[in-house]
Amino acid sequence: MAAIQEYKCPCCGGAIAFDSALQKMKCPFCDTEFEMETLASYDSELQKEQADDMKWETDAGEEWQDGEADGLNSYVCRSCGGEIACDSNTAAASCPFCGNPVVMMGRFSGTLKPNYVIPFKLDKKAAKAALKRHYDGKRLLPKVFKDQNHINEVKGVYVPFWLFDADADVDMRYKATKVRVWSDSKYNYTETSFFAVSRGGSIGFERVPVDGSVKMPDDLMESIEPFDFSEMVDFQTAYLAGFMADKYDVDAEQSAERANERIRQSVEDAFKATVTGYETVTKETGSIQLQNGKVKYALLPVWILNTTWNGENYLFAMNGQTGKMVGDLPLDKAAYKKWLFGLTGIISTVIFAASYLIWLL
Template identity: 65%
Template sequence: MTDIIQYKCPSCGGAIGFETEIQKMKCPYCDAEYEMEAVRELDESLKNEQSDDINWKMETENEWQGEDEGMHVYVCKSCGGEIIGDENMAATSCPFCDNPVVIAGKFSGLLRPDYVIPFKLDKKAAIEGLKKHLTGKRLLPKIFKDENHIEEIKGIYVPHWLFNADADANIRYRGVRTTSWSDSNYRYTKSSYYSIRRSGSLVFERIPVDGSVKMPDDLMESIEPFNFDDAVDFQTAYMAGYLADKYDVAAEESVKRANERVRRSVEQTFLSTVNGYNSVTPEHTSVQVENGTVKYALYPVWLLNTKWEGKTYTFAMNGQTGKFVGDLPVDKKAYWKWVGILTLIFSTVLYGIAVAVL
């Protein structure tokens, strides 16, 4: 069994968690509030505590084989309940007493994040964000909205690698200018082709690449940007009351995606300087990256996974800015109903125009 960290209220002994509105630790039982600096000192003292080392050799005839691979058992210090999770679980809440817990050792050594952006928006704001996202969607199945378990939305700190680098780039574009004219007999079109070159240097700071296999990359990029001005040095206290995973995609494995983001940014930036053409197409891009460094950070995300007719739909909200994204199912009956209505309206308008002309 692996021990867990749990922050106790010095006043009443209740489990305390991070409160987004006041950006402090707060006890839900006696309403006592604690500054993060005080909790930091408590965190340092907890690191020096040692767990019991009592071993019993038990004879068992039936042991699980294979089913428990990669799973660990954690013990809640409030109620003694056992929490089962995978090797990447770093913070959660006890399913028996609902007290927030942080897994000891998951944020130490090379696994310890450099920064964390604390949650600015609470669960209530996340639920309201989801309701707003569902509002006004005429083609959304009513039963999907009614049966969607919005109370199950969870706050999770998603691991991110932050890449810093200098980039030198050279890009060649193909530009086309088209002019048209006509006379009494024909219409003429002339196309002129140009080779356009752009070169320059760009400095990239904190390019985010999520380090979790479970998180869809496009979903995480869709709720960007995060404002790094709110980032603070990592403390485990910020994890209390939220879920958190340590990274399971190493920084080295994330370099390819970071390079792709650098390349796209360079092409878009340089393209914005090319004007006066009807169309512009990149033909060759050369990017050299130097002075690359990487940091490890945790970003706040509200997440909900729900199923509809065998398909999983994932909704995510930026826990700092409130940006909300997520695909929605379409009610096929409602879709064809609206197609019929629009077709009828369009046909009526055309008939009216024809009558007016006649």
């Protein structure tokens, strides 16, 4: 006699028993019937489940060589505490993030040397033009906002990013249903078949970027993605000439959480897309095991403009490589009301006239 094996009903979770009359397994709670092999097979799938493993080797960045950072000055913002670096030929007067004056700290020191940099490809002129385009066609943008803007204060900043590389081993389990509908003279029938669907495999990720600066909002930086990493080169201090560089203040370990979230979502989407031919597919469990998770430290080019309007701070950012411009704009409430009521009046009149015409015909 084999060891007593208890199975749980995949339908309701109750303990299931063998029904000798049916020669099948039957759940005493929900009356669902199962083949013996089905349950055994389902049970073995359940045994295989394991927890996520999304660990990274967070030894990104390099040590500075002697004298390499000598040409860099360090500035600190009095207001937001941000620390930025410039080469000694570039004078920084105000903080790119909050617009307040900065003070020189002296020689740049400490922290890690970036592994890579994507050099600026677009200049200040392109950034100003992009900002103008960004305002165009926005009817609900307050006019004063456009006029009052100190567009000149746009600054080129190298923003620190952690780049995450890894291969993921994936094991996913879904509950899926197929529905069949038919009818005879008296009844309509709906048959729902339930399936346990497993998918396993692997998928690789390359350079998932997470910004390492507290002062740059994550959503703003994610909005100017993607960067073209094929143009990324080994870091040289010479690339900083004329620009500012932010020092990372969120380390790789803290940033990994954000990278994991995005990787997990991508993995789930990609594998769910392979489950086809069903009416509904619901994820039950899944595990992601990262292999060779490596992190690199890179500086990516961003044009930043900071504007204060009506006591609120507006931060705009442009991808210094692709020119993608983002930044939330304020709403002109008066203009909004004008448009809302004006449109309601016009559209209502048109609909009313149309309904009368239809009645006449």
